[in-house]
Amino acid sequence: MFDFLISPFQYGFMLNALIISIFISIPASILSCFLVLKGWSLIGDAISHAVLPGIVIAYILNIPLIIGAFFAGLFCSLATGFLKNNSRVKEDTVMGVVFSGMFAFGIVMYTKIETNIHLDHILFGNLLGINNTDLKFSTFISMSVLTILLLKWKDLLVFCFDITHARSLGLNITILHYGLLIILSLIIVSNLKAVGIILSIALLIIPGATGFLTSNDFKRMLIIATLSTVTAAVLGVYISYYIDSAPAPTIVLFMTMNFLLAYILFSAKKTIYVSNKTKN
């Protein structure tokens, strides 16, 4: 049994994969709770796609890919906000246009340019190719974001729950709004190397949705979201080793199973709410 438990970790890359999965799960799960409650799940989706052209441009300019990704993500959220405020089109529509446009632009550039970047690594991550620099970077971002979220979760909660009341408390709504968008971009960038664009969307939606289904109270929602995701991360890395699958999608499969379990155990009633919120 003991052998079974430690045998995957005779390989350094497996250990790195496990550590990084746990480190990125925690802040992503907490952030996910705020996104689900604010109805911002689609924004996570959009920013994740929008980082692609940033990566390619960063490659061309020979600057760290992460920086390009971060600014492209930020550009997507700002452009969405600007277009929404200056037209009659609804936010989710505008967002769809902006992120699919940026994603397409990224793909076109990618196919035109000789790069050593693997598209499938950007899309699906490369959990087994994590080196120590990646590990340090992701850990640093994750822990910084986690600290901010734990210090300011009450302000963010009022912001999600009742924005007029947040205003009456003298909270700076603009800072909370853009602060949350910046944190979101940072998390996506920090997840990129490990789980990629497509799977990082799962990390931003499923934990919050699972937490929501099982909770009447926000603290409980945070705890369940985090625990279920960390469990999925550990199981995913393990099982992928034994069934010889890619770890990131295996993690997402376990997260989905957690969600289904929550759905079965706690009434289906709340799911309708989550899907309505996600559409907003």
Next chain:
Amino acid sequence: MTIEIQNINVFYKNGHEALHNASCQIPDGSITALLGVNGSGKTTLFRSIMGVLRINSGKITIDGQSPNVAIKNNLISYVPQYDDIDWEFPILVKDVVMMGRYSYMNFMRTPNPVDYKIVEESLKKVGMDDLINRQIGELSGGQKKRVFIARALAQESKILLLDEPFTGVDSKTQETILELIKQEREKNKIILISTHDLNIVPEICDRTILINKTVQVEGLTQEVFTKENLVNTFGNHLNYYNLNNG
């Protein structure tokens, strides 16, 4: 202290003009009723006072200063209309009321014993002290309103804005709210209540503002609350609003 609203125009992003050239004054030490049909701009007026909506022209001052200054000084508390709250939100009654105290707390919003005491007293005042661990959606319409009234009381602000506090509540809740509002008036507060229920207006409101995209009339209730003015504001809806007197 007075809230002064001078010739404000407010447009929503879709280009709809919700308030046109509206002006009124809301003094302290009195209860002011804001009366108008659905869609007449009552909530828009509240949002403008709170500064969550940008006014396109005109001016709002509170005690001679901008609403931003008033908000920084914790002068305003706001009870939202029913539809503005997401009742599925995972939050408990006691935590909602504690949110009223945040502006008194430190950076991390850690409550101290005074905060706990005031939250408890506020919940007692509205008669919700036995349901503090309920999720807010698991309450009746009247109970939901009481929670938000308790939050506003816990905030201890000079100005109380109540957006349709009587809509969808039972008569016991209505009595409780009316009693509490009267007590708050004694503390020399500015109290603005929007309502459909015309019957309570002559009973407790010192002043009345009639609104229909613009302020049609404003002043002391005994002068403004006339059948003629009401017909002018509510038109054919007047019977629907079930006016028994005046």
